């Protein structure tokens with residue numbers, strides 16, 4: 343009942359999602375130099391350091407070089423970071439520190455549209471970093487197949503999923519400080535244990551199911567499939583898993599935001 | 606004509622705290638309606654319910670003939686809202702703040718740009734239109750947040766303390782803009798702590814405290830009814846004070862004020878009868894809305 347005030351109605355205005363997205367895009371353009379640096383430079387450093395530096399030590403894997411093995415995982419891992427950061431810390435800052443959701447909701451915008459715009463923007467940043475790092479990886483000869491373009495699709499779905507998840511965290515976080523836990527307890531473990539840097543089969547057997555259940559794992563698998571040009575049922579299922587989680591987290595974030603903001 | 610806002614037994618609770626306690630009032634088409642009350646009285650809570658950003662706990666509330674619970678979106682389409690806290694977007698320029706917000710009302714492209722320039726011009730913000738919001742002074746921010754609410758030419762505006770923190774020039778500019786809107790038939794609901802503003806701008810006032818309505822009426826009627834036509838200012842020295850206050854009480858007058866000056870309000874639109882009390886210095890002055898307000902809500906400070 344109380345939650346009905348903003349947004350439980352059936353009507354949904356896609357134009358408002360675009361409106362929220364455009365707000366972010368306008369802000370992004372103002373600081374594009376800094377933003378672009380974050381989107382491109384850091385992942386490229388990781389790619390070079392891990393791919394070639396560590397790659398020297400690791401040598402050749404079964405049928406690809408180590409650099410080729412890690413590149414897709416680094417690409418989608420960064421997509422995750424950007425979406426997660428934007429929709430948790432970024433959204434929290436807009437909501438709790440600057441109170442801009444409050445004035446936004448005086449306009450005829452529903453919570454579902456607001457959340458949709460936030461997630462769409464998180465996914466956009468994920469796609470930006472995906473495209474940039476994928477291009478660098480391709481230029482270095484680390485993407486073996488033209489199907490590697492499909493990694494962009496994986497990056498987009500990864501962005502939508504982690505954007506929705508990030509927004510869930512933002513909507514329940516009591517303080518900015520507590521949000522750092524999202525990075526230490528969610529971002530970092532996922533980044534390192536989702537098969538991006540080593541095959542999951544090399545983990546102790548009792549940890550393998552855990553690694554498979556982690557939501558970044560299917561993204562890494564799918565990205566690697568596209569990059570090497572071997573896309574099968576497993577990759578399609580992985581994408582469906584990402585989409586499915588998004589369809590779970592997006593309404594959850596909407597619900598939690600309503601609960602938090604509509605007092 | 607049907608009222609633009611109709612509140613019936615409107616109540617808002619936050620947990621055990623009752624912020625608005627079953628109040629009923631109306632706002633009529635085209636009028637400027639003022640909500641007065643000390644800190645924590647429930648003004649913001651009431652206005653947030655009218656703006657459909659906070660659901661009532663019980664009671665009925667219709668805005669522009671629509672129910673706030675069921676038709677919140679259609680109501681928000683037609684409202685302009687200025688919250689007590691500016692809620693400006695620090696990541697955008699002043700002008701982009703207007704354009705981004707107006708988009709949710711369907712204003713876009715060159716139409717939105719032209720309208721933004723017009724509104725910026727009116728509020729004297731043109732020179733600062735590209736500035737970051739954080740670089741604007743408090744008063745300029747306030748003007749910008751009011752400007753934002755006018756972008757889409759709303760049928761009704763809700764302004765929570767629109768001129769708090771503004772210099773006299775800006776305040777006059779805001780009054781001018783509100784008067785223009787009123788001319789165009791826009792209904793205005795506002796809260797304020799400035800009695801002068803309420804007296805000169807508002808057609809009708811409601812005074813609330815502790816979530817309840819204490820009085821309502823036109824500013825003139827409120828003053829006459831509560832503080833009479835005139836107020837007597839009595840100059841009394843320390844030891845005399847208690848005697849005079851008692852004598853006044855016997856005549857049914859309450860004395861207000863600290864220090865040497867006692868204010869005594871008239872009754873029933875009249876001047877107070879304070880002759881024959883042995884007070885040498887008596888000055889009569891017209892009663893003001895501030896007299897009425899203080900008489901209604903008392904002089905105690907509010908810490909909520």
Ligand SMILES: Nc1ncnc2c1ncn2[C@@H]1O[C@H](COP(=O)(O)OP(=O)(O)OP(=O)(O)O)[C@@H](O)[C@H]1O
Nearest residue numbers: 605619624642643644645646647648649650651909
């Ligand atoms: N979100 C909230 N949660 C809990 N209590 C609240 C909330 N918002 C307001 N209150 C309480 O409700 C009461 C009315 O507050 P409100 O903000 O409506 O007062 P106001 O008349 O606008 O005061 P002011 O002149 O200081 O702006 C206060 O006691 C306040 O502490």
Ligand SMILES: [Mg+2]
Nearest residue numbers: 648649689765
């Ligand atoms: Mg208030």
